[in-house]
Each structure stands twice: as structure tokens, then as C-alpha cells.
Amino acid sequence: xxxxxxxxxxxxxxxxxxxxxxxxxxxxxxxxxxxxxxxxxxxxxxxxxxxxxxxxxxxxxxxxxxxxxxxxxxxxxxxxxxxxxxxxxxxxxxxxxxxxxxxxxxxxxxxxxxxxxxxxxxxxxxxxxxxxxxxxxxxxxxxxxxx
Numbered sequence: 001x002x003x004x005x006x007x008x009x010x011x012x013x014x015x016x017x018x019x020x021x022x023x024x025x026x027x028x029x030x031x032x033x034x035x036x037x038x039x040x041x042x043x044x045x046x047x048x049x050x051x052x053x054x055x056x057x058x059x060x061x062x063x064x065x066x067x068x069x070x071x072x073x074x075x076x077x078x079x080x081x082x083x084x085x086x087x088x089x090x091x092x093x094x095x096x097x098x099x100x101x102x103x104x105x106x107x108x109x110x111x112x113x114x115x116x117x118x119x120x121x122x123x124x125x126x127x128x129x130x131x132x133x134x135x136x137x138x139x140x141x142x143x144x145x146x147x
Contacts, residue, residue, distance in 0.1 A: 007034055015041035029060035036077050039065070043075065048086040055097045056090075058123055066090055100130050104137045116142045 001007040014021050023042075025035035042048045043065070050069070056062035064075045069088030074081045098106070107117065117134055119127045131143045 001034075007037065011037045011041050014038070015045075018047075028054075028062070029057055030062035030065060030075075030077075031060055036061075039075070040077055040080075040082055043086050044083050046085040046087070050086050050088050052088075052090045100126075100133055103130060104133050107134060107138055107141070113138050113141050115140075116144060118144045118146065120146060 001010060014023065023038050025038060026033055028035065030036065030039060039050070039061075043050070050065060052062065052066060056066055061075050061077055064073075065084060065088055068074065069084040069086070072084065074083050076082075107114070117138070119131055122130070127145050131145050134141065134143045
């Protein structure tokens with residue numbers, strides 16, 4: 001879509017046409033961008049499916065859709081509640097986020113261990129667990145989890 005107007009026409013067409021379609025939207029947490037318009041128009045219809053192939057952080061609309069969609073819940077988009085009647089699916093293995101073991105192995109593979117490792121991204125519990133794993137794997141490195 002070259003313009004916002006073209007995009008809006010497509011959203012309206014897909015929502016009203018009852019024709020099957022596949023919409024591929026940019027990755028993200030469903031908090032902004034064109035995907036929000038598609039979600040608003042299509043989440044309430046059980047004929048639609050939403051497929052996540054990337055990580056959805058806690059506290060984001062994407063995570064809320066994953067969590068509450070299977071229960072027939074709702075998601076807040078742009079300050080309004082939208083019921084989730086579409087089927088929600090998540091495919092694993094496509095995220096750019098590494099798991100704990102991948103990160104520990106990466107740090108272990110550094111020829112000269114770093115003096116300090118700062119964990120600045122991720123959920124608090126995951127950062128705490130990774131910090132402990134790194135402290136055990138690289139005892140000469142100071143592992144810091146800033147508040």
C-alpha cells in the first residue's frame with residue numbers, strides 16, 4: 001500500500017467483503033502501525049485467524065491477544081476495547097530473541113570473557129534467571145541487572 005488512504009480502503013474491503021485473504025503486517029507488538037487497523041476490523045469475526053510469528057512482550061496488545069484470545073476476551077487498541085473472536089495462533093522459532101542457553105553459550109564463546117555484562121532488555125524474571133546462569137557460567141564477569 002502506497003498511501004494511508006489505499007490502506008484504509010483495503011482494511012474496509014477485507015472487513016466487509018467476506019472474501020478469504022491473508023494479511024501480512026510488519027512485526028511488532030501490535031501497539032501501532034497498520035496492523036492495528038486490521039486487528040480492529042477483523043478481531044471480532046470468528047472467520048478470521050491471527051498468526052503471530054514473533055515475540056510479544058508482556059503488557060503489549062500482541063501479548064493480550066495471545067493470552068485472552070483463546071478465552072474469548074478482549075484487547076485494548078487505541079483506547080477502545082475490541083472483542084477477540086478470531087482464532088489466535090503462535091508459531092515458535094521465528095523470533096529474533098535468543099533463549100537463555102543461547103545467550104550463555106554466546107558469552108562462553110567469547111575468547112576473553114567480558115569484565116561486565118549488563119542485562120537491559122527483557123522481563124524482570126527472565127533477566128534475573130539469565131543473570132544467575134551467567135554468573136555460574138562466566139564467574140570472572142560481573143553481571144549487572146540495572147533497575
